[in-house]
Amino acid sequence: MTHFVGRKAELRTLHGALDRVRTSSGHPGQCILMRGRRRIGKSSLVEEFLHQAGVPQLFFTAGGGSAEAELAELLDAASVSTLPDRELLLEAAPNNWNAAFRLLAQVLPDDSPSVLVIDEVPYLMDRVDAFEGTLQRAWDRHLSRKPVLLLLVGSDLSMMEALNSYERPFHQRGTEMVVGPLTPADVAEMLDLDPATAFDAALLTGGLPLICAEWRKGADVWEFLDASLSNPISALLVSAERSLAAEFPTQAMAREVLRAIGSGERTFTNVARAAGGIAHTTLSRATDLLVDKRVVAAELPISTRPSKERRYRIADPCLRFWLAFLEPHMPEIERMRGDLTLSRIKQGWTSWRGRAVEPLIRESLARLLPDGELPAAPAVGGYWTRSNDVEIDIVGADREPVAKKLLFLGSVKWLENSSFDAHDLAALHKHRAAVTDDPVPLVAASRAGVSCAGLQGAYGPEELLGAWRRA
Template sequence: MAFVGREHELSSLGALLGEVAGAGGDAKPGQCLLIRGRRRIGKSSLVEAFVESSGAPSVFFTAAGASAELELAEFGVAVAQSSLPDREVFDDAAPGNWSAAFRQLAGLLPDDRPSVVVIDEVPYLMDRVDAFEGILQRAWDRELSRKPVLLILIGSDISMMEALSSYGRPFHQRGREMVLGPLNPAEVGDMLGLDAASAFDAAMVTGGLPMICAAWRPGADLWDFLGAELTNPVSPLLVSAERSLAAEFPESASAASVLAAIGSGERTFTNIARAAGGISHTTLTRATETLAGKRIVAAEMPIAVTPSKERRYRVTDPYLRFWLTFIRPYLPEIERLRGDLTVERVRKGWTSWRGRTVEPLLRESLARLLPDDRLPSAPAVGSYWTRSNSVEIDVVGADREPVARELLFLGSIKWLERSPFDDHDLLALQRHRAAITDEAVPLLAISRSGVTATGLQATYGPEELITAWRRPSHSGRL
C-alpha cells in the first residue's frame, strides 16, 4: 500500500539516517528515535518501508508480549535472519540475557557504514523483562551508540513510550521522539479522491487509519463504502477496533465497559456509571484515568471566564466512536451476512452522530487555520456548556483553558447537507453569548452548506477548513 501522506515522516527518517552517516569520527555517531502512536496507525509499516528503501544493513524485531526468555530467543532469530554482516554469530552462540544480546548485537554492526536496528512494541519488553529500561540505557551508552547505527524504538502504548524518555527514567534524553498520527482529513481526501466535505466524513468513519482507507475505492461515496465493508465480516472496518481494544485492555473489563458507555454517547460521570452497569465511583475514576492515560478518551471542561465543574468525556478517535455506536452492538447480524441492516441503521442515525462527532475535528481545523484576516489565533479552542445544556456554544476561542482571562471569539457549527447557517442560528448564538459575557466577543459560523445570516465576524466552510490540514503539522516532527 502506498504511503499517502507519509512523505514528511519518511523524509525525517532519511535525514536522521543521514546524520548517522555523516557523523564521521564522532565517538558516538549513533542516533535513537522513539516512535509512538495508536495501534494500527501504520507505525511498523512506515518503518518497514523506510528500512527497505534505505538499503542499509538492518534488523527488525517485534516483541509479542511473551515471556522474557521467549522474547530473547525470538530476538536472536530476528538477528540471525537479518541483513547484518556476521549475523550467523547469533546461531553459533545464543546470548543468555538481554545485556549479552545487545552487546553481541553491537559487535555485528558495521563500523564503516550506517545500519538500522528496529525494536517494535517496546512496551511489551518494558513490561516482561526485568529492568529492561536500565539494560537498554547501558547498552546504548556503552556499545550501540558508538556504532553508526539508527536505533528505532516503536510502541503503541503511548503512556509507556512517553514514560520511557521522561525525566528520572534511565533512557531520558537518549532519543528523539516522533508521534505518528492518523492520516488527516486532507490526506484522506487526496487518497480517496473526495471533495472537502466528503473528506471530513471519510476521516471520521475511517479514523484516518491507512488499512481502513485502503479498502475505500477511490471516488466511491460513503454509502458505497459502508455497503461493501459492512457486508464483509473480515473487513478492516469491522476488525481493527476489536483487535486494538483486545490488545489495549486484555484484562480490564471495567475500562472496556466504560469505553463502551462513552462511545454510545454518554458524556457525564453519572450517566457513564449508569450505562456501564452501575459501577462504583472509585472503579469509574480508575477506568477513566486509564482511558485518558492511553489517549483513548478525553476529559474536557467548558472554556469560560468563570470556573465550572461540568466535566464531559468523549472518545478521541472518531472511527472507534463509529465502531462502538454502529458496529460493536450489531456484530452478530453482520456475521450472519445481514450487514444491510447495519447500513440502514447508520443511515438513520448518521446526521445526529456526525453532528456531534465532527465538532472536535472542526475545532482543531479552525485552530490550525488561524490567524487569518478576520480572527486571531487562540491558544485554547474548545466549547462551552452548562449542566442543563440550556447554554451550549460549539466554538470558544480563549487565551487559556479552562478558566480564561479573555474570550477571543465564539462560534456555532451547523454541519448539514441542505441547511445553511441562517438568521435563526445567529440569534441563538447571540443569545448564548449574552449568557456568558457582556463583551462584544466576535462571532463566527462553521457551516457545511453555507451561511445566509449577516453580522458575523467570520464564516468557514469545508473547503477553507480542509486547507488547514495541508500545512506542515507537528505529527511526525523530530
C-alpha cells in the first residue's frame, strides 16, 4: 500500500466523530459535511480513514446522472459494501430515495458502529427532487438512531455550505469539515524536499496529491517541469482543465474572466479589458460566480481607512500557474515542444513566484505567530493604493479590511540569491510612513535571508515551513 502522507488533523477529526458514535446513547449517529475543491484528495482521505477504522462501511459516489441512475449506483455500491445485512437492501430494490434511506437504516448494525459515505452530494442536490428534505427526514427518523457516522462529501463548495445553511432542511444536523490542499510541510515530507523547494512545489502543485505523486522524490522544480511537460497527460497539465470543465461546463464568460485574472490582471477595470471589453454587469456576474465557487479570491487592502480598491487573484496557485504558463501553450505541448514552454517559464518564473508566494507566506505567518516581538494577528493581508505607489506585502491587523489597530507591516523578498537588505528596509519604512504614524513593528520574509538590522521579525523558508508542522 502507498504511504499516506499528511491529513493528520483531518484523520483525528474523523476518528473523534467515530468515537462519539461508539460512546453516545439515544441518537448516537454523527454526521460530517466534508467539502473541498476537486482533486484535493477528499476521497483518498475517506478511504484511508475507512481502512484505519475497520468498521462496516458503504461508500457511494454520485455520478451526476438521473435520480433513477443514482439509485441504481447506490444499490451497486451496497453490493460491494461490508455492511453485514446488505443483501436485504439488494433484495428489496427500493425505487425511490425515501425507501432507500429507510432500508439503509434497517441494514446498518444496531450494536456496533458503521460508516456511510455519500460522495459528490451536490449532484444529488441538483438531480434528485427534494433531496435535502428526504435526507433530513431519513436522518431525523431513522439514520441518527443508529450508531453510524454519515459522511456527506462534496466538491461544489457553495452547495455544500448551502446544505447546512439556515432555513435549509438539513441545517445544523452535520458538523462542517473543510479539506484543503496538502500543506507545504506535507509536500516537503512526501517529496523529500528542502524548505525553499517545498514552497516552490506547493505553488506548482497546489498541494494536490495527484500532481505531487508525479514529482520524483528529491527532484527540483525544473526536473519536475521537464518531466511533466514531456508528458501530455501528466497531472500538472490535465488536472486544471478537468476541474474547470466540471465546475463551469457552460459558463464561457466565467472562463474568459478566469483567463484574464490568470494572466495577471487584478483590478476590475483591467480584467474587463483583458476579457474582451465585456460590460461591467456581465463581469460582476462572472466574478461573483468565480468567488462563490472559491476559484477566485476578491481582496481589499487592510488599513485603518476604508478602501474600494478590490483586487482579484486565482485562489489555487496551481491553477494560477496553469493559466499563466500552460493553458495558452497547450497546442505547443501537445506537439511535444514542451521545451519551448519550459524556456518561457524559466524567463517568467522569478516574477510569477514572487507574487504567487505572498498569500502562502501570509498564511504561514498567521499560523506561526505570536513570536518574539510580533503578536498573533486575527487578520493577515496586504495593502495597496490604486496607483500602486504604496504597496505593502504583509499587513497584520486586529480585523479586516478596516482595522482598528495595525499590529505589524512587512515585505516579501523571495529571490534565489538576493537577501533582504538595507535598501528593502528603507522602502518598507517609507511605505509604513504613508500608512500610519505609529511605530508599527516591521517584518521580512526572505528566501535568501536578511542582511540588515532593524526588523522585529525575519523569516526564511525553514521558519515558515515550521508553521505548518505544528498541526
